[in-house]
Amino acid sequence: MHRDSVIVFTDGSSRGNPGPGGWGAIVVKHDDSRNNVERTQNDAEVVELGGREEHTTNNRMELVAAIKALKFASSLNAKRLTLYADSSYLVNGITKWVYSWERRNWVTMDKKPVLNKDLWEKLLELSRGKQIEWKLVGGHVGVAGNMRCDEIATAFADLPVQTSGGSLRGFEPVKLYTGPLSKYPIKNILDINEDSLLAEKKESGRAHSNAKAYSYVSLVDRVIQTHKTWAECETRVKGKKAKYKKVLSTEEEKSLIEEWSRH
Numbered sequence: 001m002h003r004d005s006v007i008v009f010t011d012g013s014s015r016g017n018p019g020p021g022g023w024g025a026i027v028v029k030h031d032d033s034r035n036n037v038e039r040t041q042n043d044a045e046v047v048e049l050g051g052r053e054e055h056t057t058n059n060r061m062e063l064v065a066a067i068k069a070l071k072f073a074s075s076l077n078a079k080r081l082t083l084y085a086d087s088s089y090l091v092n093g094i095t096k097w098v099y100s101w102e103r104r105n106w107v108t109m110d111k112k113p114v115l116n117k118d119l120w121e122k123l124l125e126l127s128r129g130k131q132i133e134w135k136l137v138g139g140h141v142g143v144a145g146n147m148r149c150d151e152i153a154t155a156f157a158d159l160p161v162q163t164s165g166g167s168l169r170g171f172e173p174v175k176l177y178t179g180p181l182s183k184y185p186i187k188n189i190l191d192i193n194e195d196s197l198l199a200e201k202k203e204s205g206r207a208h209s210n211a212k213a214y215s216y217v218s219l220v221d222r223v224i225q226t227h228k229t230w231a232e233c234e235t236r237v238k239g240k241k242a243k244y245k246k247v248l249s250t251e252e253e254k255s256l257i258e259e260w261s262r263h
Contacts, residue, residue, distance in 0.1 A: 005030045006078040007190060008069045009145030010085045012061025013153035021056035022159070023065035024152025025049040026145050028181060028189065029076055044181035046189070047072065048148075050174065052156040061153065062087040063119040066094075070126040082133045084192060086146050091136040098124055137192055144188045152176070211248050217256050219243040224257055 007028040014021035027047045049068055066083065073081055085091055098120055106114045114120065137143045140150070155174035177184060215226045216233035220242045227233040237244050243260070247253045
């Protein structure tokens with residue numbers, strides 16, 4: 001079935017880096033030759049894709065998501081394809097870096113082997129001769145397609161795995177949708193505008209993360225301690241069931257200690 005354009009969203013996730021990982025993709029098949037908006041809505045189709053690897057990294061899952069989506073989209077004979085992802089590693093890699101890596105026989109400017117060469121080669125091969133527009137979008141800022149792909153990727157990363165005793169742990173896999181766009185539960189799937197409140201919250205969190213710490217507060221076995229350096233805090237919490245947080249002032253430290261003490 002011929003389609004004029006395809007919209008793709010992708011995302012990857014890993015629990016640990018490396019660790020178990022998942023990927024998600026949404027492929028929306030459009031027929032742009034139709035002028036009637038309602039008819040186009042009814043004729044468009046949505047296919048959700050997802051998968052898992054037992055030992056991987058976040059960057060590899062980002063690449064795998066794009067590869068799987070492009071492989072699927074290649075069967076649709078689309079004239080144009082736009083892919084949205086929140087990974088600058090993926091978007092910058094395929095639009096800028098990969099061609100230099102290939103010319104240098106897959107070594108970086110520092111003469112080091114390119115990481116994930118096997119996946120970059122696959123992605124490059126799938127991209128050749130195709131009209132693909134790679135778009136970087138913000139992650140966790142309300143872009144509907146990105147949020148859904150993140151949900152799919154993390155669900156696969158958290159799939160139940162069998163333990164040595166035969167029991168299962170983790171979460172149930174996500175149910176993937178295939179069907180008409182008109183019946184897709186996410187009605188704003190093609191809206192790539194960010195949620196201003198979520199974007200502001202993310203930016204605030206980034207600023208907090210980059211700010212100089214006043215102290216670090218940790219909670220282990222119901223005992224709260226403060227630390228002047230992250231190294232001290234890490235030594236206490238590593239490998240334990242613990243809570244910890246960076247604070248930027250005396251007031252924030254006091255407020256956090258009072259909050260944790262109440263609970």
